Amino acid sequence: MKKWTAHVAGLAATLMLSSVLPAPAFAESSPVQPTAETQTVTETTGTAYLKEDAALLQTADSTTVIQQLPAGTTFKTLGTDGDFTRVSWQEGTAYVATNALTQTAPVFQKQATLMSKSSLSLVASPFDPTVVTTLPAYQRIDTYGTFDTFTRLKWNEQYVYVSTTQLEQLPKLVGTRYAKRATSLFVEPKTTSAKTAVTQNQSFETFGTTGTFTRVATKTGYAFVLTTDLADTQVVSHPETGVRYVQQQTTVYATATTKGEVVQSLPVNTSLQTYGVEGSFTRIKRNDEYAYVLTAHLGTLKYYPKTARLYVQRATPIYSAPNASGSIIDQQKTNTLLTIYGKSGVYSRIIFRGVHAYVKTADLGSEKVYAATGTRYAKRNLSVYTSASTKSKMMYSVKRADKLTIYGTSGSYTRLKKGTVYGYVKTSDLVTKKPDLYDVTGQRYVTEDDVVIRSQAKLSGKKIGTLKKGKSITIYGKSGYFTRVKYNNIFGFVDSSRIGLNKPKAKAKKGTTFYVHLDQTPLFSADVAYSRPAAYLKKGTKLIGLKSIDDDFWQVRLVSGQTGYVLNPYISTSKPDMKLTQKAINRTKIYTVKQTTSFFSSPTSPKGSGLVEQGKRVYPRHRVGNFYVIQSGWTPVYLPVSAVTITSDKRVIKKNNTRGEKLIQAAVQHIGTPYTWGSQNAVNGGFDCSGLIHYATNKAGKYGGRTNVRGYWYGAFFTNRRTSISSGKRSDIVFFQNTYTDGPSHIGIMLDSEHFIHAGGSQLQINSIYEPRWQEHFLGFKSM
Template sequence: MFILKRLLSLLFICSFFWTATVQANENEAVIRIEASLYEAIDESVVLITLAPHEQVDVIETAATHSRITIGETEGYVRNDVLAYPVDRYIRTDTNAVDAAGNPITPLSYGTVVKVFDLEGDRLLMTDGAYVAREALAETLETSTRYAKPGANVLATPGGNVALTLEPGAMLTVHGIQDDHFRIKLENGYGFVPATMMSPSPVKTGTQVAVTGTMTFSDLGMTAVGQLVRGTRSSVYGTSGDYTRLYKGGMFVYVQTAALAEKMPTYAKTGSRYAQGEASLYRDVEKTDVVGKLKRSQIVSIYGSDGEFTRIFTNGQFLFVESKWLKTTPPPFLKTGQRYIQKETPLYTGASLSTKTSFKLKRGQLVNVYGTSGNYTRVSSNGKFYFVPTNLTSTKKPPLYDSSGKRYVRHDEVEVYASASTVKQVAELKRGLVVETYGTSGYYTRVRVNGAYRFVAMGYLSLTKPLAKPKVGTVFYAQFNGTPYFSADVAYSRPAGTLARGTKLIGLRSIDADFWHVRLPSGKRVYVLNPYIAETKPKAIQPTNVNPVAHYATTKQTPYYANPNDTRPIGYLDASQRVYPRGKSGDSYLIQYSWRPVYVKMKDIRIKQDPLLTKRSNSQQERMIAAAARHLGTPYTWGSQSPLNGGFDCSGLIHYATNQAGKIGGRTNVSGYWHSGHFKNKRTGITSGRRGDIVFFAGTYRSGPSHIGIMLDNEFFIHAGGEMLQINSIHDPMWRSNFLGYKSL
């Protein structure tokens, strides 16, 4: 009794599952692989074993099993053993065959058959026959071909001629059979040898339009455009009174009578000037205006036709009313006034080869008398000349052209009334955007409160100054041997060095040159800003460069966080001198805004710097050479040794003079100015010579505060700004602070 209850329970559950998921599905199918036919879905009883490719009828399908019949037997199989028929096209004439490969019935191109897509070279069809897999396709593709001269349509590949094709005929082809393209005919398909078809239109010659004529998409019924008189076109056969042309990506038809092998020719009979703007006509009927003659335009003429004169322009003969032409040019008419946008020479003709020594000034207002090509005719001193039209405008130009926007790099940047430090009129704040208008000496011209003013070039930048990194910023050492210190001053040797790529945590920014950081060990030290960056250095080791060469940008130059990068983080101005500290990959490593960055070597021009060439073995030359070897190294407060990663200004003097043999202890700038260590004190700015020590006062505090070494009577090398570099004493960043000179 217990067993009977269990069986009834299982039967109920199975019946519920089947009815909940079943789908009626009266389809043909085949068995994909050897499989069992079960009495029920629980697979407890196997009725028979089904062989691959046996055809069955599917009665209904559930989630996992299908109910099928084969012969008189009904049962269940798993869904994954069934394959269902799909539609396929016969893509090449073939035969249906039996299981032994014997032909049964022909199958022609385009026939749709139902097959079971099983493995093998032949697929079983629903009628029990087989067809070769290679003869089937999911879709029938067509393409376009063009008949070559002499092409015929054959009834079968290589068979009899069914019809002759017109040369250039465009045909839709339905595949290829035995090296013949199949084309659709009214009662079936024909075949054209592949060698007699072209994938592009077939040209049969060229003709020229001897008169303007309409183009048609058919034989004179539907107009689609116009063929200009004198136009030579490729011909693709004829049809009755019409010739087929290929224009604008399509075949069109024109009347054959409008075409000829060549245009009729006319003898030139002279030249004439247009007395005003005159219409050009294709024919004397004046129905088609194809252009204009400009006033004063000179044209060659080729006889007349009634009230019209024939001219030749743009490769074709056209007509203009004779009343508009004369043998003399018309008087010039004033057409307005223009302002000269920049100083330009005057030209006697409308070409650069006719330049004169006379000039028009920027902003000058002139009377104009028409144009000739890219030139405008102007009157000057009672005569007519030409100037380039793009240098004229109805608006008066500003006094100077804009040279782009720049950012102010520092606070309290002095603004001067002229290109000198005589009169300061304003100050600019860090980060302010200003429009620039070229340069004058060491000054950049800006516009402040509606007036042109001047600031030092070095105080402006193409790139917005960065905000100081926040506490907690992650930095990485960019150099092997990056020095670190126990205080924010480099009076003594470094407390140690860091390997390239060492990770640091920023604790506090100190001025522009030092950061208080935490090492991976937890130790707190001080490092120089120009030795660290927020980007991890790439595995490209820097190599040395020649520090005494002259390096400068060739154009507005991008700079990058790493060598071989492609996304810039800022830009340098054109012709800006840079001081590489090494090269890595495709880039030079330089210092800009107190951080290491990279510029592409291809953007940098290198030349010899005569100021840095050693001229003798004198003490002055040895001092200059000792300083020049460290160009580009960072400004380092308190340092007098390259082992500290750089120098401050007085530290560089101590180092270079001692290297040159003038031994002395370290002091500050005031000490060097007031002591007897250096001699021959002068305060005339023109009295400096190569090898002199130059002094400045009031740069950051009152009294003597900065020092450098003169390279000639203008340029000096010094540890100033953010690095060891070369500047001019006339640069406004230094001119107003000049104090004097002393000699070794």
């Protein structure tokens, strides 16, 4: 059978692919030794073929089967022996039944067409491992039956064999697809295999996929194309329509819809060759395949963000490039408004006649150039704005009476210049003559006698005059804790706490009818609260005034005829609203008046009885309906709840459980209660300054008998005396002197290094040690 090797070249000419796999292994029977008879050299008598599968016997009279042979096996015959024919076999002889032989080579009918799974090794016989030739993988193979584990194939008009396991059914046709782009056809489903060229829109019958490849038909079998290189329809070619630049980061879609597959994202200024538009999209190419981006995201020039709108300050050239050697395109006139798209060195980028161009940045400014038109004076302190509108940004300020050079007007505004930048002020705020140094800000009344006017807004300022209680004064703004006033045509300063919006009222006369405005109003048997009250009066109780005792007490007579002493902050000449009940308020909060507001003598009063200034802190004692009960001097009045803003006061929040914190908390609980001469207990309706200290220290666990301020200063109850005003700290006891009598005369509790809580003025309140009325009397600190 080795003569068949001469036909290999003929088969190779019919193949499309060339991959070669190893020849299959053959399971051979142990060789049978030829008989002595077969070893005798006998003359060949002819050629015969098995017309069917038959057994090869060792002798003519033996039943010993050497092996089964397939139909078509060719023999050299050596004569006959009865019903058997002697044949040449493997360098010896054997026997085959004569009726199984034929003189004509058999012809087998085609059974099926299969596909080679891999490279095929063809052998002449299932028992002869000699490889006749090889066939590539993925070829269509006509088969002509099987024998044992082999399949019969036809090779150059001869039959050969291959292991059946190397064949499989033909894949099913899926459909026709087209090459999206010029690509490659691979002999195996891997890009490292042999390949041939494929042109765009070349059509293929497809037979399923293998990994990332699609199997396609060839003339003799199958090959492979990358699935991503195929499309269901032919690709339509579009002509180039120009280059565009990405103006903002944008998405590339596989189809002209934002619901399509996202291909990639492109950064700003990516250059794209375009191929027309489709709806709101522009067509581009990506890997020889069309894709789409939103047309709105593209522009004819590279994208530079707008950075400014500037005016040409002087006639300046327009350059084609950001350097002096660039050609000059044109000239820009003074005051031309340019849109700037960033800078390049000393040049600013603009768009001129559809292309990027450049002008010198030094020739540009934020405003037009204007000529000076005169001078004016600021009527008051003014804000200068970036444009002719108070809604624009404030640039800087000018002071009252400043002399200003002006550069024309814009509507109701006048233009100023600072450096090279223009600003705007209201024309009505400028005058031709230099005005007085300060503007009038209101009218006030002096609330105490002998209020000192100083030359500066500080205690060390020279005394230039005094004002009497009740005098009406014009004020010219504030400076710290001082208010500016005019005295003998010169400006000076007074302590702001000694003037107010309300003119001091004369004391009520003997016989005036009063009404109690708060429940649990204490009635004392003397004009001092050293002991508990003799009784408590209900809201609405009618009283007849017998005698005014200083500012805080009135001696009164009840309807029953009983007499006693009542605190002024609990009574008023107006009747209270008996339908409204008093409710407790949170005394630890800060209550601030939103804007200057009227207060009323009762909740039903039709007309306000006085004013509370904007920003002033008030100390409500209770809430009655929609009003807070506060004190105006020594009188209870009603302030609308809606006029007040409530905020937290971090200074009064308890920080830990030390004795100092307990001291503070004991005082905080009674903020807003009236000043009550001689009282050391809340049941008396209030405290005096040393009574508050006695009460709070006992609540804090530091027990001791009450003494006056002098006793606390010179005694040993408190220690660590310090006289530097900057040395105070939280929970220290602060002392003042010469307030109403010589020597130590007032006392309080520090909340931090500046603020203290105390029973002072007309009620228990919080003040700063740097307010003039307290700083000028500061004595020192002591500690618990």
